[in-house]
Amino acid sequence: MSRYVGLVLVSHSVDLVYGLQKLISQIEPEVPVAIAGGAEDNEIGTSAIKIKAAVETVRSEKGAILLFDLGSACMNAELALEWLGDQRQVKIADAPLVEGAYAAVIESGCGGSLDEVWQAAQAARCQEKMI
Amino acid sequence: MAITIKQLVLWLETASQRILQQKSYLTELDQAIGDGDHGINLSRGFQEVTSRIQSTEYDDVGQLFNAVGSTLIQKVGGASGPIYGIAFVKGGAALKGRQEITIAEFSQFLHQGIAAIKSLGKSEEGNKTVLDVWAPVASYLTENGENTDWAKAIDHCWEHAEKTKDLKATKGRASYLGERSIGHLDPGAVSSAYLFEALFQTLADGNRAV
Numbered sequence: 001m002s003r004y005v006g007l008v009l010v011s012h013s014v015d016l017v018y019g020l021q022k023l024i025s026q027i028e029p030e031v032p033v034a035i036a037g038g039a040e041d042n043e044i045g046t047s048a049i050k051i052k053a054a055v056e057t058v059r060s061e062k063g064a065i066l067l068f069d070l071g072s073a074c075m076n077a078e079l080a081l082e083w084l085g086d087q088r089q090v091k092i093a094d095a096p097l098v099e100g101a102y103a104a105v106i107e108s109g110c111g112g113s114l115d116e117v118w119q120a121a122q123a124a125r126c127q128e129k130m131i
Numbered sequence: 132m133a134i135t136i137k138q139l140v141l142w143l144e145t146a147s148q149r150i151l152q153q154k155s156y157l158t159e160l161d162q163a164i165g166d167g168d169h170g171i172n173l174s175r176g177f178q179e180v181t182s183r184i185q186s187t188e189y190d191d192v193g194q195l196f197n198a199v200g201s202t203l204i205q206k207v208g209g210a211s212g213p214i215y216g217i218a219f220v221k222g223g224a225a226l227k228g229r230q231e232i233t234i235a236e237f238s239q240f241l242h243q244g245i246a247a248i249k250s251l252g253k254s255e256e257g258n259k260t261v262l263d264v265w266a267p268v269a270s271y272l273t274e275n276g277e278n279t280d281w282a283k284a285i286d287h288c289w290e291h292a293e294k295t296k297d298l299k300a301t302k303g304r305a306s307y308l309g310e311r312s313i314g315h316l317d318p319g320a321v322s323s324a325y326l327f328e329a330l331f332q333t334l335a336d337g338n339r340a341v
Contacts, residue, residue, distance in 0.1 A: 012208075039209070045172065045208015071303055072210030079204060079213055102146050 005034040005108040005117040006058025010051055010068040010102055011076055014038040016097075024101050028109030032058035046073040051080035052112035055090060063089030063114035065104055065121060069097045089114055100124040132277055134230040136189055138337050143184060143235065145201060146329035147177035153325060160318040164305040168209050169318040176207035176215070192232055196223025198242070205323035210252075210303055211319060214261060217251050218244030234276050241269035244330040252302060258303065264323035267291040281335035285328050292316065 004130035007024070009017040021035050030087065034054035039045030051066070058064050066077050081087050091114060093100055100121040107120035150157070150173055156171030180202045197243040200219030203212050222244030226232060232240075245265050249255065256266045269286050272279060296315035305312045 038204060040208065043208060044166075044168070045212075047208065048204055048213065073212065075210060075213040076204075078251060081215070 002030075002032050002058075002060035003062070003111070004031045004060060005062045005104075005112065005114050006055075006060050006063055006064035006103055007101060007117075008051065008058060008066045009033065009037075009097065009110065010034045010043040010046060010054075010066060010073045011035075011037045011097065012044050012069055012073060014042050015123055016069065020098060020101055021097075021101065027102070028105045030073045031105050031108045032060065033105065037075075046076040048076040048079040048083065051077050052083050055080060055084060059090065060091075064106040065089070065108075065114070065117050066092045067095060067097050067104065067121060068086045068088070068092070091118045093118055095121040095124045099127060099129075103127075133232055133233060134334065134337075135231045136192055139192060139195060140184055140189070142269050142330045142333040143177075144325045145182055145333055147174075147181045147330050150174050150177050150322060153322075157318050160316055160321060162311045164300060164308055164315045165318060165323060166209070166304045169211060169322065169327065172207045172209040173211050173215075173322055174201045176203045176212055179206040190230055191227060192229045193223050193225070193227030195240055196220070197225060199223075207320055211261075211322070214252055214319070217247045218265070221247035232274060233265055234279065238269055238272040238276075241272065242267060245269060248256075254302045257298060258302045259295050259300040259317045259320070261317075261323045263295050263298065263318040264288055264291050264320045264327065268323075268327050281331040284331045288324045288327045288331075292320045295320040 011017040017035040017037040021033050021072055025033055034057045036050040036054040040047045055064055068074050069076055074081055077092050104117050104121040105125040107117045143176060154170035154174040158167055161167050161169035182200050183198055183202050196219045200216040204216035222240040226240060248262060254260050254262060256262050268288050270286060299310060300306045300312035
């Protein structure tokens with residue numbers, strides 16, 4: 001079991017989360033990051049089944065955080081959590097995908113708890129980008 | 132009047148054909164205010180539903196609706212999959228073990244499906260979504276019950292689909308357009324109207340056959 005809170009990146013596009021996974025794994029290679037991109041056939045869309053499988057891959061004793069891109073991805077993420085049965089220690093962050101994932105991977109890499117990682121992702125909503 | 136499993140299967144097959152026929156139109160509507168995949172996604176989902184329900188013999192309405200909902204959730208990548216899917220899965224749960232259902236039970240199925248859509252989509256009627264057809268159809272069936280006039284019920288669902296033109300979208304991709312979404316029909320409301328039109332046609336034909 002990992003010492004880190006796992007991250008699940010959910011997007012309508014496989015390419016988008018594939019790239020994002022590479023980006024954030026470069027910063028914290030030890031944090032488990034799984035992707036659930038595209039519909040079942042990898043076309044644009046999202047898939048609750050893929051999301052559920054991704055959560056199961058990275059979920060540690062410390063839990064997992066899901067980040068998503070657009071509206072219906074959230075619906076499928078919620079369905080996936082419902083199917084998981086045990087929803088404890090799994091949370092969806094309401095955050096911009098790139099900035100939220102970046103903040104979350106750093107917090108997780110520093111040994112943050114589930115709530116701390118979730119809060120780091122949520123805080124990315126209000127972060128100014130042009131300083 | 133009881134609605135049999137055979138009629139429900141026929142309904143879903145008819146709806147599936149209708150959605151396939153209207154695939155380009157639904158996509159066109161979605162290109163105007165959404166991401167342009169509604170017709171493609173939904174027709175693909177309903178084709179999968181048809182092949183699944185044709186290859187299995189159902190003697191339980193709850194199981195049938197569960198199969199329909201799960202297939203839609205699995206096979207439709209866009210928002211319409213989870214939205215339509217959850218309505219069938221959650222709405223159908225109370226119909227486990229039933230070989231036929233009354234109109235009142237069907238209305239109940241719709242009401243429970245609507246509650247599931249509201250909870251998953253965090254939406255209400257008036258947000259320019261499928262709910263703007265599902266909710267009036269459910270109320271209409273609840274009010275009229277066994278005395279429902281199927282032709283009038285069809286008019287009723289199209290009237291409500293048309294009304295989405297005047298609404299401003301606050302949910303889904305269309306919400307990014309804000310005021311600019313006014314003047315366009317909601318693709319989900321229109322596909323819902325096809326779904327219920329197919330139901331009412333099936334029930335009208337069934338009654339005539341008797």
